[in-house]
Amino acid sequence: MQSAPSTIYSQSIDKQRVVIAGKSKARIAEMIAHVLKQNGRKFDLSTSATEQITDAPTIVIEANGDPKSLTEYQHHILIFSPLVASEKDIYSKLADSTPKSGGIFFDDGDELAKSIGKKERADVVAIPFSVPKHEMKNGTATLISSSNEKFQTKLASVEDLRSCNAAKEFLQKIGITSGQFYKAISTF
Secondary structure, eight states: OOOOHHHHHHHSTTSEEEEEESTTHHHHHHHHHHHHHHTTOOOEEEOSSOEEOOSOSEEEEEOOSOGGGGGGGOOSEEEEOSOOGGGHHHHHHHHHTOOTTOEEEEETTSHHHHHHHTSOOTTOEEEEEOOOSEEEETTEEEEEOTTOOEEEOOOOSHHHHHHHHHHHHHHHHTTOOHHHHHHHHTTO
C-alpha cells in the first residue's frame, strides 16, 4: 500500500520528485518505470501497487490518496493526464505549487489539463504532449520517430499512445534519448 504524501516526501527529500496525476497516471508511471529499467537507470517508485524507496536520485509518484493532500509531495515535475473536472481547484493548486525551475507536462487533448498546464507560472516550464506519430495495424500501434524509423509496440488505444508520449516527453528531460525510449517502449 502506498504511503501518505507527507511520508513519501520525508523519505525522498533529496530526490527529484515526479508526480503523475489524472486518469492515466498508473499507465504513465508503468511506462516511465519500464523505460528507466530497460535503460539501467536507478529510480524509486511509489504507486498504488508498488512502493520502493532506495538511494536512487529520482522518484516517480502516482498521485493517490486524498486529493487535497497532493501538494504534500512537494514535486519538482508534474505530469497531468486527463483530469477530473470536479477536482479542477485541487489540480490548479497542485500546479501552482510547482517550484521555480520545475516543469508541468500536460495532455494537450484534455481541455482542463491544457488550461491548467498552460497557465503562466514564473520559471516553470510547461510542456504539452499528445498522440505521437504512429500507424495502427491489426489493433496495435507502430510508433514513427522524427527520422521516420518505425517501432512496433503492443499499444492499442489512443489513451495508451498519449500516455506513451507523456512518458517520452518527461524521460527526454532526464536524459533518455528518443532512440533509447523507442527501443525500450517496444518491449512494454
